[in-house]
Amino acid sequence: QKEVEQDPGPLSVPEGAIVSLNCTYSNSAFQYFMWYRQYSRKGPELLMYTYSSGNKEDGRFTAQVDKSSKYISLFIRDSQPSDSATYLCAANYGGSQGNLIFGKGTKLSVKP
Amino acid sequence: EAGVVQSPRYKIIEKKQPVAFWCNPISGHNTLYWYRQNLGQGPELLIRYENEEAVDDSQLPKDRFSAERLKGVDSTLKIQPAELGDSAVYLCASSLDGRGYTFGSGTRLTVV
Numbered sequence: 730q731k732e733v734e735q736d737p738g739p740l741s742v743p744e745g746a747i748v749s750l751n752c753t754y755s756n757s758a759f760q761y762f763m764w765y766r767q768y769s770r771k772g773p774e775l776l777m778y779t780y781s782s783g784n785k786e787d788g789r790f791t792a793q794v795d796k797s798s799k800y801i802s803l804f805i806r807d808s809q810p811s812d813s814a815t816y817l818c819a820a821n822y823g824g825s826q827g828n829l830i831f832g833k834g835t836k837l838s839v840k841p
Numbered sequence: 842e843a844g845v846v847q848s849p850r851y852k853i854i855e856k857k858q859p860v861a862f863w864c865n866p867i868s869g870h871n872t873l874y875w876y877r878q879n880l881g882q883g884p885e886l887l888i889r890y891e892n893e894e895a896v897d898d899s900q901l902p903k904d905r906f907s908a909e910r911l912k913g914v915d916s917t918l919k920i921q922p923a924e925l926g927d928s929a930v931y932l933c934a935s936s937l938d939g940r941g942y943t944f945g946s947g948t949r950l951t952v953v
């Protein structure tokens with residue numbers, strides 16, 4: 730079992746839809762959780778960063794962590810065609826303790 | 842501020858040939874990472890440097906891969922000899938506090 734599991738999709742939604750992307754993780758020692766967005770032929774770009782449990786909102790994006798169920802979510806409101814990309818969830822222990830462990834990524838397509 | 846710079850962007854080589862990738866991290870970022878991303882997968886760590894010291898190279902295939910980070914700034918990742926299975930995108934990232942990483946655009950290696 731990989732430490733961070735993510736459904737690879739692909740996921741296709743119409744413009745304006747609410748998108749829900751999810752990951753599970755197995756290591757309860759993880760403290761930091763991130764979402765990266767990766768456009769085709771580009772490197773991953775940090776989108777959201779959350780410490781421990783709770784929600785964090787940034788514009789149309791909301792990241793949610795539930796440590797009791799080891800579940801990580803990213804919600805995108807009013808999705809746009811420019812949101813079409815692969816979304817990678819990642820986790821680590823924090824600071825110099827360990828490295829970012831990534832999920833496989835979910836490929837999202839937002840149709841106009 | 843310039844991001845993480847990687848070169849070359851693309852490389853096609855025949856199997857058994859050597860290849861090298863170069864990375865210039867964000868100025869002031871002491872931690873540097875090399876990740877490998879296979880098609881349809883999330884990035885997987887190869888090696889992590891703290892300044893010029895390789896602090897985690899447990900996932901680096903040492904029989905054919907080597908890396909160095911002279912003076913704690915730029916880094917080079919080398920493969921010799923390359924195998925067909927080494928075809929992937931090689932990503933370099935840097936970090937100030939070990940949490941949010943900034944990635945370069947990667948080097949796409951094709952071994953034929």
